[in-house]
């Protein structure tokens with residue numbers, strides 16, 4: 623746990639409810655918007671490549687959306703492990719959807735969050751459908767916070783599985799949210815226009831002639 627997260631303890635008794643003040647600033651945008659498959663995919667890609675989130679969060683989001691996150695169902699598919707069962711609940715196969723949204727302890731965190739009313743309306747059959755739907759229906763300020771919570775849940779899950787760590791989840795969620803919001807603020811302050819440019823440049827970039835520029 624980075625030291626600066628301690629700054630985010632809200633009071634001396636170190637109790638920070640996910641429902642407490644920090645989250646009340648978030649606005650969920652009604653009404654619910656329906657969308658097609660293509661629109662769903664494009665909103666995820668836009669979020670990954672062009673919206674003001676830290677590169678590490680983009681990378682996590684990309685891995686989760688393309689189903690290459692190291693969950694046990696993927697590891698079993700590649701024969702790295704034999705058993706795809708979730709290591710925490712031992713009740714269902716550990717898919718991305720299960721690990722981040724359906725596993726009991728993660729579900730409890732979501733149920734205690736401001737996202738719960740909207741999340742319970744989202745299509746639940748796949749992680750990407752649910753993610754796309756949420757991104758579509760959250761306003762800009764809430765999107766980064768929703769993604770920060772997904773990121774925090776993945777981080778905490780790994781701590782629990784590999785280190786038996788039981789850090790208070792709300793601390794990690796608030797910490798990750800701070801990282802996301804600080805990044806956006808910093809980006810605005812220095813006038814950095816997100817990684818959009820690098821994607822556009824990458825699309826139009828062509829390799830130099832063989833031998834050109836090589837030592």
Ligand SMILES: [Zn+2]
Pocket residue numbers: 708709710711712713714720724725726
């Ligand atoms: Zn589970």
